[in-house]
Amino acid sequence: MDNEIVGYVRKVGWLALKDIRMEMRSRELVTTMFTFGAMVAFIFGFALDAAKPQVRQLFPGVLWATFALASVIVLGRSLRMERENDALLGLMLMPVDRSAIYFGKVLGNLLIILLVEALTLPLIALLFSAAPPPELWPQLALLLLTGTLGLTLIGTLLSSLTLNLRASEVLLPVLLFPMLVPVILGTVRVTETLLARGGLVDEAALWMQILIAYDALFGVLSFMFFEYTLET
Amino acid sequence: MALLHRIKMPFGIVAMVMILLLIPRIFFYPGMAPLGPMFSTPIEATMGIVQKIFYTHIAVDWLAGLGFFISFIFSVLYLIRRNKPQYNPLKYDMIAAVGAELGLVFCSLTLTTGPLWGARAWGTFWDWSEPRLMTFAVLCVVFLAYMVVRAFAGNPQQRATLCAIFAIFGFADVPLVFMSTRIWRTLHPVIITPEGTGLSPSMQITFFFGLAAWTLFFVYIFIKRLELAEMEREVQRLKARILNAEDAEWERQSVSTRAPAAGR
Numbered sequence: 160m161d162n163e164i165v166g167y168v169r170k171v172g173w174l175a176l177k178d179i180r181m182e183m184r185s186r187e188l189v190t191t192m193f194t195f196g197a198m199v200a201f202i203f204g205f206a207l208d209a210a211k212p213q214v215r216q217l218f219p220g221v222l223w224a225t226f227a228l229a230s231v232i233v234l235g236r237s238l239r240m241e242r243e244n245d246a247l248l249g250l251m252l253m254p255v256d257r258s259a260i261y262f263g264k265v266l267g268n269l270l271i272i273l274l275v276e277a278l279t280l281p282l283i284a285l286l287f288s289a290a291p292p293p294e295l296w297p298q299l300a301l302l303l304l305t306g307t308l309g310l311t312l313i314g315t316l317l318s319s320l321t322l323n324l325r326a327s328e329v330l331l332p333v334l335l336f337p338m339l340v341p342v343i344l345g346t347v348r349v350t351e352t353l354l355a356r357g358g359l360v361d362e363a364a365l366w367m368q369i370l371i372a373y374d375a376l377f378g379v380l381s382f383m384f385f386e387y388t389l390e391t
Numbered sequence: 392m393a394l395l396h397r398i399k400m401p402f403g404i405v406a407m408v409m410i411l412l413l414i415p416r417i418f419f420y421p422g423m424a425p426l427g428p429m430f431s432t433p434i435e436a437t438m439g440i441v442q443k444i445f446y447t448h449i450a451v452d453w454l455a456g457l458g459f460f461i462s463f464i465f466s467v468l469y470l471i472r473r474n475k476p477q478y479n480p481l482k483y484d485m486i487a488a489v490g491a492e493l494g495l496v497f498c499s500l501t502l503t504t505g506p507l508w509g510a511r512a513w514g515t516f517w518d519w520s521e522p523r524l525m526t527f528a529v530l531c532v533v534f535l536a537y538m539v540v541r542a543f544a545g546n547p548q549q550r551a552t553l554c555a556i557f558a559i560f561g562f563a564d565v566p567l568v569f570m571s572t573r574i575w576r577t578l579h580p581v582i583i584t585p586e587g588t589g590l591s592p593s594m595q596i597t598f599f600f601g602l603a604a605w606t607l608f609f610v611y612i613f614i615k616r617l618e619l620a621e622m623e624r625e626v627q628r629l630k631a632r633i634l635n636a637e638d639a640e641w642e643r644q645s646v647s648t649r650a651p652a653a654g655r
Contacts (some may be wrong), residue, residue: 320553333539337532344525352443368541380563385554387470 166321174263179270180236196279204286218289219350223343225283227310231332233324234314237268238322247253251389261315261385262277267310276303277302298359299350305367309374313338316381319388338377345370350367358384392621395614405613409604416597429509441511444504446597450605451500451525456496456565457609459534462487463562466555473552485624487558488541489616492535493609498531522571523579530568533561543567 182188203221207214241247250260280303284290291299317334321327345366352363359367472478505524506516521569537557544550571579588591 220452315623320556321540323549324540325554330539330543334536334557337529340525340529340532376563377560380560381568384559387556390552 161224165323167255170253170261171266172242174237174250174260175266175270178264178267181240182267182271188236189275191236192229192272192275193278195232196225196275198287199225199228200279200328202282210285215289216351217285218283218287219288219347219354222280222283222350223306223346225279226272226307227336227339227343228332229275229279230307230314231335233268233272233275234311234318234335235262235328235331237271238315238318239327242322247389255265257386257389258382260382260389261319264319265311265315268315269307272307272311273303276307289354295357296351296371298353302346302353302367304351305370306342306376309342309377310339311375312374312381313342316377316385316388321383322388341373342370345373392617393655394465395617397412398613399611399618402607406604406607409600409607413446413601414596416600417446426618443507446601447605448501448504448508449598451497451504452646453602454605454609455494455531456458456499456646457570458490458492458613459499459530459558459562459565460496461567461613462534462537465490466505469551469555470559471541473548481547481551485556485620486617487555488621489613491537491554491558493533493613493616495534497539497609498527498534501527502531521579523568526564526571527567530561530564533557533564537561578587585616 190213199304200221203209203225204337207217207221241250251257253259281290314331314335317338318331321330324330348366349359349363349370352361356363366389465483465526469480469483469487472483473480509518510516537554540557541550541554
């Protein structure tokens with residue numbers, strides 16, 4: 160029984176490693192997501208006139224809006240890559256429960272998106288003159304992890320859902336963003352409180368709990384339904 | 392299905408009568424009604440006449456939830472029985488789609504009556520920090536996305552599976568909508584508490600009568616929409632048959648023109 164679980168975790172790790180390795184060789188996901196994220200941040204900067212002090216308060220919102228928009232690129236492409244040469248069929252033939260494919264993809268996407276977020280955050284902080292002080296960085300990292308996990312869990316499932324549909328690239332954002340609303344709400348509130356009050360106090364702690372609960376809920380739901388999406 | 396056809400008209404007529412009775416009951420007040428207390432509801436103390444939207448708003452809100460619940464149940468049934476043709480699984484998918492569509496219709500009614508009331512009661516049409524509004528808006532947008540998936544998907548089985556999964560995801564939000572007034576401090580009042588509804592008896596009668604009337608109306612249009620969906624499917628089936636017949640005719644004609652050339 161133990162060996163099964165260890166085997167499962169190892170296969171999930173191998174799948175994620177495969178994605179990371181492919182990404183390190185081609186670097187296409189990271190570059191496209193970073194470029195798109197930077198463009199979106201610039202547009203926000205120009206449109207909102209980031210010179211005004213009131214606009215600096217919009218930094219958390221702009222940050223997470225940029226992350227949500229840019230991560231759609233990675234989420235869509237990572238599963239679409241598997242369509243070439245029937246790679247998805249190869250994955251499904253692995254001697255492991257199909258949900259390992261799901262968690263492997265989630266882990267791979269999570270690491271790639273986290274990397275690009277770490278690169279984009281300083282850029283947006285610079286644009287909005289709202290750089291968080293170094294003592295807040297661990298808590299910010301925890302927040303980034305929780306928020307991005309929610310993003311990735313739902314996004315990977317929805318991208319496998321829309322994989323074989325007609326306008327799948329357009330459909331993924333349409334389906335993803337309604338489900339992401341609670342995640343974005345939570346992360347923006349926590350970022351605001353973090354920057355304003357210097358720590359995860361009262362409201363921020365509550366929202367973190369909500370975020371973690373949301374991640375757990377959709378992790379379980381997606382785990383249950385991933386197999387059905389592979390059938391189509 | 393035949394049973395539903397037969398009960399449609401009685402439900403419709405009863406619903407119509409109840410709604411016709413409801414209108415004077417809501418809008419007349421005790422002094423002016425010809426039949427006195429039976430056809431009137433007192434005006435509420437603080438909010439005045441605007442409060443009367445309450446009777447419709449809660450009813451359509453409940454019906455939106457009912458529509459989405461039906462969609463959820465039949466989506467689950469579809470996923471369970473999709474590989475067992477003796478149950479005719481695509482029918483479950485059809486009912487789930489009708490439930491989602493009607494839920495969306497009543498959602499838009501809720502989002503119309505709500506802000507109308509809120510503009511007077513709270514001074515604003517929409518409040519971004521209000522949890523019940525946010526969770527309900529998310530629910531509506533998710534099922535709107537459900538309809539988009541339905542339009543873009545490919546063959547019926549694929550569409551049914553994908554929509555079923557999405558409906559189940561969307562329904563995960565409904566308990567949140569319901570509990571949001573109990574968990575967080577909100578502008579929305581909590582109506583149904585263990586101590587009672589906090590309404591006067593006359594208002595309670597109007598409220599529950601209205602709820603029943605609107606629910607019967609929902610049943611009626613649900614059955615009508617189901618019939619429409621069946622007719623759409625029949626049209627598709629006939630179209631396919633005609634196209635197949637045309638193809639076969641084409642094949643036959645092209646063979647007969649080729650045959651003489653082969654004999655040479």
